[in-house]
Amino acid sequence: xxxxxxxxxxxxxxxxxxxxxxxxxxxxxxxxxxxxxxxxxxxxxxxxxxxxxxxxxxxxxxxxxxxxxxxxxxxxxxxxxxxxxxxxxxxxxxxxxxxxxxxxxxxxxxxxxxxxxxxxxxxxxxxxxxxxxxxxxxxxxxxxxxxxxxxxxxxxxxxxxxxxxxxxxxxxxxxxxxxxxxxxxxxxxxxxxxxxxxxxxxxxxxxxxxxxxxxxxxxxxxxxxxxxxxxxxxxxxxxxxxxxxxxxxxxxxxxxxxxxxxxxxxx
Numbered sequence: 632x633x634x635x636x637x638x639x640x641x642x643x644x645x646x647x648x649x650x651x652x653x654x655x656x657x658x659x660x661x662x663x664x665x666x667x668x669x670x671x672x673x674x675x676x677x678x679x680x681x682x683x684x685x686x687x688x689x690x691x692x693x694x695x696x697x698x699x700x701x702x703x704x705x706x707x708x709x710x711x712x713x714x715x716x717x718x719x720x721x722x723x724x725x726x727x728x729x730x731x732x733x734x735x736x737x738x739x740x741x742x743x744x745x746x747x748x749x750x751x752x753x754x755x756x757x758x759x760x761x762x763x764x765x766x767x768x769x770x771x772x773x774x775x776x777x778x779x780x781x782x783x784x785x786x787x788x789x790x791x792x793x794x795x796x797x798x799x800x801x802x803x804x805x806x807x808x809x810x811x812x813x814x815x816x817x818x819x820x821x822x823x824x825x826x827x828x829x830x831x832x833x834x835x836x837x838x839x840x841x842x843x844x845x846x847x848x849x850x851x852x853x854x855x856x857x858x859x860x861x862x863x864x865x866x867x868x869x870x871x872x873x874x875x876x877x878x879x880x881x882x883x884x885x886x887x888x889x890x891x892x893x894x895x896x897x898x
Contacts, residue, residue, distance in 0.1 A: 657719055659750055666751070666766070684704060693723075726746075728881065744773060752823060752869050760865065777830065783832075788833055792825075792833040792836060793825045795836045799836065823872055843875040847868055847871040
């Protein structure tokens with residue numbers, strides 16, 4: 632699959648892969664806007680969320696349209712969120728990195744789907760503090776199905792990743808509730824980590840939990856100190872899980888090698 636692309640000059644292939652990622656990023660923006668509202672991501676056509684102005688083709692060009700419009704809707708002149716070009720650029724760059732890492736392969740396709748899911752979850756959770764089941768539950772099934780074609784994750788690794796990812800956060804969540812009588816994490820985080828385990832396997836779960844907890848704690852402390860928020864202020868955990876999962880995807884082997892070298896040196 633996709634072997635024909637290997638005959639395209641590398642520079643040209645990187646260019647088209649980046650453009651492809653930008654276009655997918657534009658679609659991800661639609662998902663980010665509409666999924667929390669339980670709206671169709673197919674119909675109707677793209678429109679301004681504030682005034683309903685239907686966007687022309689030239690208003691839908693990834694990144695470029697934002698600057699042509701000077702960051703404002705051509706209909707109501709209200710500011711357009713910078714999230715739109717940010718998501719498009721982020722998706723383009725992630726697609727480019729995946730292509731550089733995996734080339735034309737099943738791994739590229741599987742982890743492209745996975746990374747797009749991480750991006751959508753990140754921005755939905757930041758805006759609404761929810762992780763829609765419509766992403767995580769099908770994502771678990773897709774991740775498990777991909778394990779049959781991925782070279783580094785067997786179906787057993789994927790299945791154990793689902794159980795470990797969902798199970799660990801479930802235990803932590805209930806333990807926290809029993810101790811404090813407060814809900815620390817939502818069910819969306821549990822299902823989201825199960826999806827991450829389905830794609831990356833059970834060996835990735837410890838690193839993802841550790842790094843997401845570390846970064847979440849640091850950012851939380853900074854936010855509390857800067858904004859004067861109380862200790863009970865809830866910060867969405869999905870973005871930290873997504874960041875840790877993406878770092879594991881790209882650098883997991885290097886991190887494990889460094890970990891082994893450090894402990895081998897100490898012993």
